[in-house]
Amino acid sequence: MATVTQAEDARRDPRRWWALGALVASMLTLGFDMTILNVALPTMAGELGATTGQQQWMADAYVVVFAALMLPAGLLGDRFGRRRMLITGLGLFLAGSLVGALAGDVNWVVAARAFMGVGGALVTPLALSVLPSLFGPDERTKAVGIISAASALGLPLGPIIGGWLLNHFWWGSVFLVNVPMAAIGITACVFLLPETSDPASPRVDALSTALTATGLGALVYAIIEAPDRGWGDPLVLAMFGAAAALLTALVLRERRAVRPMLDMTLLAQRGFLFNALAATLVMFVLSGLLFVLPPYLQAVLGHDAFGTGLRLLPMMGGLMIAARGTQPVVARFGPRAVVSAGLVVLAFAALLGSRTTVGSGYGFTALWLSIAGVGFGFSVVPAMDGALGTLPRDRAGSGSGLLMTLRQVGAAIGIALLGSLLAGVFRDRLDVTGLPARAADTAGDSVVAAHLVGEKLGSARLAASADTAYVHGMGVVLLVCGIAALVAALLAAAFLPRATPAPSTSESVTPDVVAPVEDARQ
Incomplete structure (x- = not known):
């Protein structure tokens, strides 16, 4: 009874909106931190001498740890106190950001990213799970909308903030920017959030x-x-x-x-399985694109870090516009048609992008990026919503946790597999004829490394070969992305159920839906 009274008092407390502001700051930080590193990778590759494989680890260390710890992190909050674990998560994220900012080599950056992944895994599910203790049913929808908007806003902000920081400060600033945001979140949680728990939840x-x-x-x-x-x-x-x-x-x-912790029986439900598969494949493609595009925009087209961030906006804009316009389109045509069509649009954009050449220029890239963003939005949002809409009330928590985990796994494998494909094609196509063995090996590490070697040796031919090899490798990656999206579209058209989820069911999972739906970012 005391717990209920405390929750009711919190819902009447005028400070609850300040507490929501702290949660918004935390989610915004996590949001742009997922995309901020992609813009920084070419710069870090040049200054730290990171190979393509090491760049993949800098991106994937966070995602792998995040995916692995998402479910146990939520359960820890349920059992030992959500506020306590949320503060712990923000503290770990802050500490990892400091280590990353001060790191002197690639290995320390990878370690810092992994540490930040532990913090992110605690913050993401728990920031949403404390909302019911702050707001009553009449205000909760508004609060959920605000926090989900903050998650989505992090997508376009990441590349822009990262690019501006890299143009004015050293590469460690993309980590240091997290510190004040996380500190504000910790302070607000300590003074504004009530403690809640659910001792009956499953053990970790x-x-x-x-x-x-x-x-x-x-x-x-x-x-x-x-x-x-x-x-x-x-x-x-x-x-x-x-x-x-x-x-x-x-x-x-x-x-x-x-x-x-991982309720595998949910995968026996056709609606859940194929919606989850579609959403996971979308994340596979999105994470791969965000990994291969910044080096192309910086090293090949010659834009600075801030310009690169701005030039990723067409995809982010398309994604956000489509995500907001999904509801009326789904109501008109049904989720199966919308998910399938979104995946076909995504496939078309990727196949169009695979025709990029060194002389294509940014206008062509902006065109297919915009189309890709629309495809992402119209496929991932109804797929996630449709998957969770099939769940009974008593499986909402475990189902949303499984979906979030699958999505992160898709992102991690996308970075690893598509990045490795790019690295292999680039190394095979790069012309290092006549170069000393050590210089040839260094040039094969990445397009940034090849440009640095070309500058040092005064070899314009090597730089030109690097550009051609990278664009060819990016084209192969986009071709694979297009095929994956087409396969997902065929599966969605063949196996997704026609019916829209029942309102009562989808209502019961709303707090858990927001993060995976709006957080389609890594």
Whole structure:
């Protein structure tokens, strides 16, 4: 009874809107931090000497840890106090940002990103789960809308803020910008948020958490290292085997658990399975695009970091416009038609982008980026909403957690697989004839490295070859993205149910839907 009274008091407390402001600041920070690094990677590659594989790790270290810890993080908040765990998450995110800003080499940056992933995994689900304790039913929809808008706003802000910082400060500033935002969030949580918990929630399964983290880590490691070591390398094959064994053990353990963290039985529902598959494939494509585009805009087209951020806006704008216009279109044509059409539009944009040449210029890129953004918006939002709309009330939490985890896994594999494909094609196509062995090896690391070597040696031919090789590799990546989107469109058209989710069911999952729907960003 005391817990209920405290919650009711909090809902009448005028400070609740200040508390919401703190949560908005936290979600905004996480939002633009997901895209801010993509713009910084070419700069960091030049100053830290990072290879394409190391750049993939800088991006993926956060995503892998985030995906692995999302479910146990939510359960920790339920059991030990959501405010306490939210403050802990913001503290870890702040500490990781400081380490990243002060890092002197690539390994420390990767470690910092992984540490930030732990904090992000705690903040994302818990920022939403405290809303019911702050707002009554009459205000909750408005609060959810505000916090979800903050999540979405982080998408276009990341590249712009990152580009401006890189033009005026050193690369560590893209990490340092998180510190004051996280500090504000911590202070507000301490003074404004009530403590809530749910001791009856499932216990955190340490073994399942370890199996998830090590299984995903082994898989991503094998994919990233394969282009350099070779796909038949014993270590690469061993890591693929370890990943398969660990993830199989995870599935078997969760299927036997009485109250599993990862409710695999939900995948037996056709509506949930194929909507989740569509949303995961969309994240696979989106994360791959955001990884390969900034080096093209900076190294090949010659724009600075801020200009690169601005030039990613057509995709972000298309995504946000489509996401906001989805509801009336779904009401008119049904979710299956909209998801399928969105994926076809996305496939068309990727296939159009695969025709990019060194001389295409930014106008052509802006065209297919805009189309891609519209395809993303019309596919991922109804897919996520449709998946969660199939869930019964008592499975809303576990279902949303599973979807968020699958989405992050799609993003991690997208960066790893498409980045590795790009690295392999680039190295094969780069003409290093006549270069010293060490210079040729360095030039093959990335397009940024090839330009630096070309400048040092005064070789315009190497720079031109690097541009041609990178654009060809980007075209191959976009072709794969287009094929993946077409396959997803066919699956959606064939297997998604026609019916729109029942209002009562979708109402019950609204607080859990917002993050995965609006947070289609990494």
